[in-house]
Amino acid sequence: MRRTAGRGPTTGGERVLILSAGVGAGHNSAAAAVRQACDARGGIAEVQVLDLLQVSSALYRDLLGKGYFVLVEGVPWLVEWGYDVSDQPFRRRGPIDPWTRANAQPVVTDIKRFRPTAIICTHFLPAQLVASLLLRGVVDARTAIVTTDYDFQGLWLTSAFHAMAVAREEGRAQLAAFGLPPDRIAATGIPIAAPPEAPPARRADGPPELLISAGAAGGDYALAVVRQTMHVRSPFVATVVCGRNDALRRKVEAMVAPAGDRYRVLGYTADMPVLLRRADLFIGKPGGLSASECMAAGLPMVLVNPIPGQEVRNGDYLMEQGAAVRCNSVATIGWKIDEVLREPGRLQRMQAAASRTGRPDAARDALAMLLDGPARPLIVTRAAQRTILDASERRIVASDVTGPGALVRLVDEEAGSTVALLRAEQLDDLEARHAGEGEHLVLRRSQAALPFGWEVRRLLRGVLRGDDELRVRVEALAATPWG
Template sequence: MPRWTTVGMIGLLSISLVRRRRRRRLRIPEHPHSHRPLPSESWRVLILSASVGGGHNAAAAVIQNDLLQAGHRACIVDGLALASPRVNRYFQWAYPWQLQRIPWLYDWQIRLSNGRRVAHAVRWLCAALWSERLLDLIGIVRPDLIVSTYPLMTAVLGRLRAQGRVQCPCAAVVTDYGVHRLWTAPGVDLHLVVSGESARQVVDADGRVEIMQPPVNPAYRVLRDREAARARLDLPRRDFIALVVGGAWGIGDLEEIAVDVAASGVYTVIVCGRNAALASRLALRFAGIDTVRVLGWTDELPWYMAAADCLVQSAGGLTCLEAVTARLPIVLYRPIAGHGRLNAETMARAGAAHWARSAEELRALLRAAAEGTVRLQPPEVQTGVPASVALLSLLPAGAPRSPIAGNAGAQEQSNEKVEVERLVSTGSAG
């Protein structure tokens, strides 16, 4: 089965390449980026994301909202779904399946692709497969700036930019502490990362590398009162509370993590995200135990972070960035294969998290923290510069930033949306 998984991915990419070469497409002329905003206009920003996990889309939504608030136009497109629906569906299936069933294979793939030659080959293949599709999108949107929150889209953008086929600035937003080589790409004008340790890992960038404020929902930036949060959520006022979160998909060894955290004697809140099967299983396992609360998807996570004494996490992705922003101490435990372990190593080096390497170490740490003999230090945000501010620095200074006004601007946005949707739909069978 592991061999079949790898062969399947290679086969899909090969079939897509053959189909792409055979398919005769109507090319939409690329926007030459000679246009600059008039006084009644704003900058146009295209954000490329992917629905593989929840972090890429969440970061894209934050950046979009900040740009819209500043009076600019910003649209998000699922770049992987646009480029290849087949590969998109495969990744959405294979990513959680590998992490749950054969994590060693996922870890091997991540380590292999972090090598210079393999990363170069992956970037070349992605560009060969998906450049024309992406250029069609750029021709419709006519952006002044392109931002990628997903590595494979960064790969295509970097190559197109280096070849001069995309003339507007391009940026990559890295939402992990650990920067895998595929998060970066030569040709990209700006890489945004969340720490100095992360910046040192950006090895293939030939543009700027800057530290940004974690791109998280503004709700996490509000430092809420702990007692008020516990009262709102009906949590015990004086207990030490550990918040266990498995991200949007509830992946990783979340059940084992929850059992080990609960065994330490602290009050345990487990958030399973959209993994309804896991939530049901844990609810049965901890039925009748009044020191454990099991949740599925919740919009109250900012309040739970305010109420908790620490976060226990295994991936180190956007959930950890949310905790960093909320000033909640982080304990990494049983990190998921591949990028999860890379994040754990990087966050531990940066002093952003405690890494418990065994069940005994985890229990001892939580018990000591609950007794007050050990104080878990909250992580520090290294910069207050929002991603949107850093991204706009790529554009000429002094440009007008007022929104497009009037019915003409609204009609233009509506037409653009229709064209983008049409472009995505034409590839739905590809």
């Protein structure tokens, strides 16, 4: 007998759990944007946002949260090395490490207590945790992974999920080249808060307005950035946002005092959405959320002091789109801004490029992808993960792999969605007991306890979910994976 797969919506509506990790502000900002999209969508009964680090031990929280930025400041080359090493897909294929698992127990308890029908992860740590829980049958909910930088990074890949939302089409093509099914991946953009209901228009007359994010740059570097703008020869006015750094705000105010009313200095402000839409040029770091907010506002960027790894790659993408320029030396920031402002039509072209790049509906689209998508998860077997890693290290696309290590997909005949990615050699056990007609198999719950390899048993449990059987077809990867 066939039963409905997965928990699905309850009679009272969806129960959505949004999991993040407060390493920097971006992941939590994306979580807040998804929550806002939940509030605007019908059929959702309850929403909860949970920061994994806030319910972990203080030591774990400090090492992951504060420790990362200590490395950024002190040994940025090590951060870049770590980013590149961890960029290989499925380099780590085993269960989450014991220390992370121990610190995640409060999160697991909260997940069980909340009983979600949908889980959305805006950081790779909870994404890895949820994949483990999904495979073990601890949770029965649709799960989505929502990335928060323009370049896809391999740590976000997990062994089980329902939907993955990436920032741009190249990320979707990259995952397809790894062998991931295109029906489970969408390029939605990076989730940001909804714009103001009546966003202000940029002034057609008067000097261009610069928006300087000094709090993001931080400390002496922020002072150097502001000081450099004082050497710009083109007409401009500027708003300097220092965040909650009161000491920095006082230093900036003293520095720009001789310039009269050309500068306005702010501390923390809730009016950033308005400031972004009123400004003509942004000067600051290319964090994923900051950059996404600028693009949605049609605001081009002058990039300064990017964190090695993700922010450098964010900047590369924005420059490729024509929506940003980068300053590799603090001594040339003033000159770079002047070049943008002096060249006729350049600022307007960059603003148009930013508008084309922006994805203001990313949060809504990522949420819809999950809630309107397949009820069954995609399971990527450990053996398939080995093939994906090997292909990446050999710099080939997964469809170039042949023989027993080649990847194949199992596609739900009724829903049309891919439910499993495995190696060709793993089909032997399945075909021996689940053979159907031609390229079809009928997976049966009654067979799940038979002496298969443990990975095939886990695959059957994960794919069948609440059903007694499932008819699937076997598909090889397309020669041109991205279509």
